[in-house]
Amino acid sequence: MSYYKNLFNFKGKNIFILGGSGLIGQEVSKAILDLEGRVINLDIKNDLRKVDKNYKYEYLNVENINKLSKKIFSIIKKYGEPNVFINCSYPKTKDWSKNNFKNISLKSFEKNIKIQLNSSCWILRLFAEIMVKKKIKGSIVQLNSIYGLVGQDMDIYKNTNMSESMSYSIIKGGQLNLVRQMASFYGKYNIRINSICAGGVENKQNKRFIKNYSKKALLKRLAKSSEIASAASFLSSEAASYITGSNLVVDGGWTST
Ligand SMILES: NC(=O)c1ccc[n+]([C@@H]2O[C@H](COP(=O)([O-])OP(=O)(O)OC[C@H]3O[C@@H](n4cnc5c(N)ncnc54)[C@H](O)[C@@H]3O)[C@@H](O)[C@H]2O)c1
Numbered sequence: 602m603s604y605y606k607n608l609f610n611f612k613g614k615n616i617f618i619l620g621g622s623g624l625i626g627q628e629v630s631k632a633i634l635d636l637e638g639r640v641i642n643l644d645i646k647n648d649l650r651k652v653d654k655n656y657k658y659e660y661l662n663v664e665n666i667n668k669l670s671k672k673i674f675s676i677i678k679k680y681g682e683p684n685v686f687i688n689c690s691y692p693k694t695k696d697w698s699k700n701n702f703k704n705i706s707l708k709s710f711e712k713n714i715k716i717q718l719n720s721s722c723w724i725l726r727l728f729a730e731i732m733v734k735k736k737i738k739g740s741i742v743q744l745n746s747i748y749g750l751v752g753q754d755m756d757i758y759k760n761t762n763m764s765e766s767m768s769y770s771i772i773k774g775g776q777l778n779l780v781r782q783m784a785s786f787y788g789k790y791n792i793r794i795n796s797i798c799a800g801g802v803e804n805k806q807n808k809r810f811i812k813n814y815s816k817k818a819l820l821k822r823l824a825k826s827s828e829i830a831s832a833a834s835f836l837s838s839e840a841a842s843y844i845t846g847s848n849l850v851v852d853g854g855w856t857s858t
Pocket of ligand 1: 619620621622623624625626643644645646661662663664688689690691692693744745746747798799800801802803804
């Protein structure tokens, strides 16, 4: 294989994807399989059901933070060492849509911080520590959002049943700095940690929302999940071997103005 093709190829590598059955996770899984990697999808459901010898699924509920270490060690024993870990999970409470300033309850706020922010901190650290122990030149990618970078624009929710979220901005802001802090600590072990701040992804949203959102994005549309998957594949690959502690903004220019 030629030099540059090789950099983007994952042949012989184990790519653990948390939330690999979701909107973005499914596409990331497909991209990694296309690039010849072995996908181990860790999720509470197996929606991908990809018929591919390189696709494996293991049930994992990341909310059970104190059981994560034991569970991950047993999965690694079964499939082998992780070369890459990508977090595409999105755990949330049933009343997540009420996490706006007017309707949020303290109970829901605390629970969402625990299951989304605390779980991602713990599992990212866990994979980094395993990579250190096994002396792996690993890569970790955390899915993030434009709302880890900027406040939400209230205009895009006008005349829709959607609203802003208090918890989301805190969770995404926390995850963004976690990545920088981890990159700072684990760099000496040859482990790269990066995030992707994605703009809104097409998912059959309300027409009014699509119109309001598209006006603000410089490319005048939402993202396709494949456009986020390409970025995740790049950061995971050797093609990004000198990139760590960074945040790749994939937002059609949303945060540029
Ligand atoms: N969809 C968007 O428009 C968008 C935009 C920007 C950023 N993001 C970010 O991308 C990431 C993925 O978002 P998505 O839209 O693909 O979400 P999604 O809800 O479609 O998928 C999330 C996946 O996580 C899994 N999951 C949920 N709870 C879990 C748990 N407790 N344990 C293990 N797995 C669990 C789900 O089963 C699902 O497969 C999130 O970090 C989100 O904030 C999404």
